[in-house]
Amino acid sequence: MRDILPAIREAGAELVIVGNGTPDMARAFRDELGLEAPLYTDPTRRTYALAGFKRGVFATFSAKGMAHAARAWRKGFRQTATRGDALQQGGLLVVERGGRILYAHRDSEAGDLASNDEVLAALREVSNRRAR
Amino acid sequence: MNVDLGVAPILDLEGRAIPLSSLWRDRTVVLSFVRHFG
Secondary structure, eight states, rough: OOOGGGHHHTOOOOEEEEESSOHHHHHHHHHTOOOOOOOOOOOTTTTHHHOOOSHHHHHHHHHHHHHHHHHHTTTTOOOOSSOTTBBBBOOEEOOOOOOOOEEEEEETTTTTOOOHHHHHHHHHHHHHHHHH | OGGGGGHHHHHHHHEEEGGGGGGGSSOEEEEEEEEEEO
């Protein structure tokens, strides 16, 4: 998602990250990654549930999930101690100013992430409507 | 998508609660919900 941060800003939008640990964990995460995007957290995970994101053993430990984890490991990503709920899957929403949902992706297992192209397409829809 | 999503609170880095909808009040937002922080 960081790759398309310039394109997101160019479209007049902002990338915001939401996690599910404590605010302390969120601050540590921001400092470790040098995150530039605004960061929030929902320790209750209510927003995750309302957005329909998955949670559970099968989502986390599926064969595809394990394959994604292995690939990430080979690329050098190392998971430190889990700060948050280990079984919670994430997702991505593109929400237009005012609340209309332009795009939603619910990760079906660990490693299954939203596509940058689809996010950009959703943002272009906003720009195109503004231009008309 | 549940209609209560916008009113559900999230915490900023100082632990202050705001409704999720405040994130899209002024501009379009790409909201990435991560699995966990690390």
